[in-house]
Amino acid sequence: MSERTLEQLEPNLVWQIFKEITKVPRPSKKEGKIRKWVKNWATKNSVKIKEDKTGNLLLSKDAAPGCKKFPTLILQAHLDMVCQKQPNVVIDFEKDPINAFVEGDTVRAEGTSLGADNGIGMAIGLAALITPDLKHGPLEVLLTVDEETGLTGAFALEAGFFSGKYLLNIDSEEVGKITISSAGGGGTDFVFNSKLENKSNHKSIKLTISGLKGGHSGVDIDLPRLNAIKLGIDALLEQQESILLSSLNAGTVRNAIPRDFECIILVPEKKRKNVMKNLKLWRKNTLDIARTSEPGITIDISDVSETHAFNSETTKAVLNLLLDINHGPLTHSKEIVGLVQTSSNLAVVETIEKKISVHVSTRSSVNKELEEVRAKLKEIGKNHGAKVIQDEAYPGWEPKPGAPFLKLVKRIYEEVMDKTIELEAIHGGLECGLFVSLDPELQVTSIGVNIHNAHSPDEYVEIESVGIIWDAVIKIIENMNQLK
Template sequence: MLENLEPKIVWKYFEEICKIPRCSKHEEKIAEYIIEVAKQHGLEVEKDDVGNVIARKKANGYDNAPMVTLQCHMDMVCEKNKDVEHDFSKDPIQPYVDGEWVKAKGTTLGADNGIGLAMCLALMEIKDAKHGPLEFLFTVDEETGLTGAFGLKKEFIKGKLLINLDSEDFGVIYIGCAGGGNSTIKLPLKFEEVDKEGLRITVKGLKGGHSGIEIDKGRANSIKLLARILYNINARVSKIEGGDKHNAIPREAMAEVVAGEDAIEKIKELEAAFRNEYSRTEPNLKVEVEKCRITKVLDGETNEKLIKLLMSLPHGVLAMSQEVEGLVETSTNLATIRMDGEATIVMSSRSSINSALDAVMQSIRCMAELAKASVEEGSKYPGWKPNLDSRLLKIASDAFKELYGKEPEKKAIHAGLETGVIGDLTGINEIISIGPQIEHPHSPDERVHVKSVEEFWKYLLHLLEKVAKEW
């Protein structure tokens, strides 16, 4: 089906990969296949306790060059259209050519990161490429928590330079990412019994979005808007909930409250103010109000603590990078709130500088403790600070310019990547992330640009020889 595409060796392996189940946390069969290919071509190969696989290939022409680690992840996001019958645990992905693109029939394609896997397997096989010693690192479970990268042991990796093959923009070299961590705030609640007519207030119609990549788009946070309403109408809260996931800007939030007679009028005024503030970014913003029966409310002290805490907690961009123009360096997302015996608030913070991430999470802790709430901090993942003076970056940029007559773009991403974890673990500070053109990953619309795969293969071979020759 893909046999006429170039480079044939890469598409051969990608088609084989498509036949193998590899949803996140179920990478056993793809790991077996990679080990089989490595052994078939005489490579040293091993598997660690969490399922990561590493293989090493001797140099061809440059024995004294530093070892380069080429890294990608084995798992894929398994999503399908509602009208498609497909069992990802056994059914093969069905790729097909659609003009300039390769897509899959009704499911995710798995080009993220299947093309990277195919490139590495092709490099294991070919004999004529010139390069220094190579190390191929295949991690598990990147898509649902970076657990493979977190489970690595330092001694498992021998390479001195790291090239991640999980980028989705050909012609762009990624040079940094954000680290992150969650803060879970728990505020004890005390209630008073009442029997009153109250209001159910719902903020809805917001765009939401990824709390890293889209935190700088100026979108509203439904929980923060709801908190402003509660503060301004002197509400006594009976129930409040909002947000869905720690890594998503909350789109909806709801509270059931008792408030004064003029509350509905004030809410309408606030809705108008919100629509003015977010006229460009939130055209569908709504505040809905309906009457409901209230049988309990927070006591005065607890009510004040909760509303003022929600008003005080930060949300959005906190600092921009001083290294990369236009890059968010540090941010936080007031992600979710639930009430069940206690109010539980989740904050998700990110930064490409680890000390800045620590500072944000410390400030959140201080605000919570002022409200007499407890704070639990989950395990943090480290950031990868952009280094525009990187020697590997210069060689990679020069290699691209030699082939295409122009400079590649250099970007960083305000989200977590395996490179941050691996770099922090190993101490490797010469890192880049590159890849072909992939669009709509994680959805059945996923597609990879055929010509970009051919060009990326050409670029990768040239880059590996140039690194070996010039380092």
């Protein structure tokens, strides 16, 4: 049997629109072409559309006859996609279409990411606007810019751009679950600007830790994994009276648990033997304990030939700052079992010439806790004489399990799937937190189709799951009169 084409799939309207979306380039931060396509689509289909100054779009449609009393429902998705390809594929993501095709029960793309994240969400939103004979109240479809690389569109959204009090985000990636909470986050940078001194009568030693599991700070922070920075400074703190820091580099990106650590220290010649002995003893003890949870760990201690180091004061300040910064989960949710509410990822240390900088990422679904932890970090930095720089945090989305909109969505979703739907909270960041921060009365809920390997060339979507979400969305629209 030859494979079907996308246009032959059901729900037909959704797949037709998705097929057209895949032909339009839409890398994050370069949404101009897709924005133009959506505007043309709206004109062609007599749907009202407006754009804000960041490039977010709002399509809207008045209530159908007899449905004037329904409250407004907002369906929301993002315009951009993560563009990834296999090494052998030649494609210009800013110009070329994605070649999507059907394979068995799935849709995937030829050697690239598919963009079902969030193209299917967009297609469902647009299809809802032009479905004939739908019993709908006022409908709004909000399409945001650059969800994937900074939540830029959601960040810049202004109150009043959309008017509804109920927002259904269609960007989750698993059928049978409703997302009700996400974490907010913010970064803190600590900077030491000091002198490097030439030290005669000193020997230099390099300590390297590698092979740790690491992981994503929004997903894996609660797992028994070691932080390479915490581990490394444990060795150095014991000897802080005898050593001078020459350089320290560990971790690579802000949202990953650091897997490696590389540090060069200078030691007065007469103390070298003793420091070496202590480091080796520390290595033995550490490996004995760490190997269970981190079987890939290696620790190397070697002589090198470095002659410059920071003074003792800076050395101690850096080490004790790193000691005082927490790493890992700080609190757990009292409403959702197993959910990390607030966490800290001591992510990166970097030495560039005479500057040492440290980056910490804080996440929390509770904005008050997020701010408290960040204030504490500021204090810690000050205590150790570091310059502290904090970016603007993005807000968390606190769970509200009793919200009427959530109850409606859950009941309808359960009818559609004929099974219990789980409520899920995540420790990663979502646009939903930013929507709620614009209007505290806004009730937000997130659902989505089954997308696998998102953000990779192996991304694919399960065809059947699109039908399930479509049915749920249609029934939610038709039952909005149950809300005020």
